[in-house]
Amino acid sequence: MKITIVAGARPNFIKIAPIIKAIEKNQSEGKTISFRLVHTGQHYDKNLSDTFFEELNIPHPNSNLEVKSGTQAQQTAAIMIAFEQELLENPCDLVLVVGDVNSTMACAIVAKKLNIKVTHVEAGIRSGDMTMPEEINRIVTDSITDYFFTTSTSASENLLKLGFDGSKIHFVGNVMIDTLFQNLNRITAPIFWDEFGLETGNYIVLTLHRPSNVDEEKSLQELLEGIDKMVGDKKIIFPIHPRTKAILGETNLNLKNILFVEPQGYLNFMFLIKNSFAVITDSGGISEETTVLGIPCFTMRTTTERPETIEIGTNNLVGISIENLTLAFTTFLENGMSKRGIPELWDGKASERIIDALLKV
Numbered sequence: 001m002k003i004t005i006v007a008g009a010r011p012n013f014i015k016i017a018p019i020i021k022a023i024e025k026n027q028s029e030g031k032t033i034s035f036r037l038v039h040t041g042q043h044y045d046k047n048l049s050d051t052f053f054e055e056l057n058i059p060h061p062n063s064n065l066e067v068k069s070g071t072q073a074q075q076t077a078a079i080m081i082a083f084e085q086e087l088l089e090n091p092c093d094l095v096l097v098v099g100d101v102n103s104t105m106a107c108a109i110v111a112k113k114l115n116i117k118v119t120h121v122e123a124g125i126r127s128g129d130m131t132m133p134e135e136i137n138r139i140v141t142d143s144i145t146d147y148f149f150t151t152s153t154s155a156s157e158n159l160l161k162l163g164f165d166g167s168k169i170h171f172v173g174n175v176m177i178d179t180l181f182q183n184l185n186r187i188t189a190p191i192f193w194d195e196f197g198l199e200t201g202n203y204i205v206l207t208l209h210r211p212s213n214v215d216e217e218k219s220l221q222e223l224l225e226g227i228d229k230m231v232g233d234k235k236i237i238f239p240i241h242p243r244t245k246a247i248l249g250e251t252n253l254n255l256k257n258i259l260f261v262e263p264q265g266y267l268n269f270m271f272l273i274k275n276s277f278a279v280i281t282d283s284g285g286i287s288e289e290t291t292v293l294g295i296p297c298f299t300m301r302t303t304t305e306r307p308e309t310i311e312i313g314t315n316n317l318v319g320i321s322i323e324n325l326t327l328a329f330t331t332f333l334e335n336g337m338s339k340r341g342i343p344e345l346w347d348g349k350a351s352e353r354i355i356d357a358l359l360k361v
Helices: 012-028 050-055 073-088 102-113 135-142 153-161 174-185 218-229 242-248 266-274 284-293 323-335 351-361
Strands: 001-008 034-039 092-097 117-121 146-150 169-171 203-207 235-239 260-261 278-281 297-299 315-317
Touching: 001 012, 012 034, 012 050, 012 092, 012 174, 012 351, 050 218, 050 266, 073 102, 092 102, 102 117, 102 135, 117 135, 117 235, 146 323, 146 351, 153 169, 169 351, 174 266, 174 284, 218 235, 218 242, 218 260, 218 284, 218 323, 218 351, 266 284, 278 284, 278 323, 284 315, 297 323
Parallel strands: 001 034, 001 092, 092 117, 117 146, 146 169, 203 235, 203 278, 235 260, 278 297, 297 315
Antiparallel strands: none
């Protein structure tokens, strides 16, 4: 079986690493399976791309399509044109896509039109928010997928309700958690740890990148100043995305607690998360990692495609206003965190289940 694995953005790299390890394990056992890794170049900043390949021991891509940035349409079109040529020159039995970025959808469409089977890892998750580009990517990708691998029973149920063949839906767990477990003994403090006087539990990690939170300079400024005031004497480490940094520009911010740092590699970032007092984010993936690590998480969104992180995990969905965030954070300070657990099959073995299932079909 020849598999082409597609990765394009930071979350993808975290998800493909354990899948590749599982393939290599099967190869060492004499199984007839091989892979070709294609990096679309959707994320091309070294801190958002190359560092993850190095730290997670992901093999150098066989091909980098180098599409870089652009509007949604421009980027998707560029990926499709380049990936079509890639598949024509390097035929395969199966294209494996992960997550919900533009690369996921674009490459799935190209593969399907070339009559190549499509596997979607992290299939079936839904936020119900059609203003999110990721939601459209999920819906389109799933609509043409042949083999679905889900992170939760609710994701599997979403697919069943849409009429997909249950025999093609495999509940395997969460590959992001595979990567977390495989690297927990390798995480390391970032270079600014001592400089900022950081200690376990004396700081909060902040990440923001969604348009609803960062696209308007004045509202972003007000949000940051509100968070800065809300946390009392806790430091806030904010690895700021290049796009968010550009929006802020030379804005004069009145901040005493927020410390801006460059985007972090996986090992440094997971160290920050694991040792934090709490996390404030608008990322879905981070809420999965905080759930497993038992770190309180406050997600600044009105919807989530990962309901299990709220029902079972440590995630709190607080909307996008500083007032709602402050209320939720204050309640947490007063009452603490209720006892939470880890979702079913988030045990570090999802990638093994995926490859076992693919070898059978």
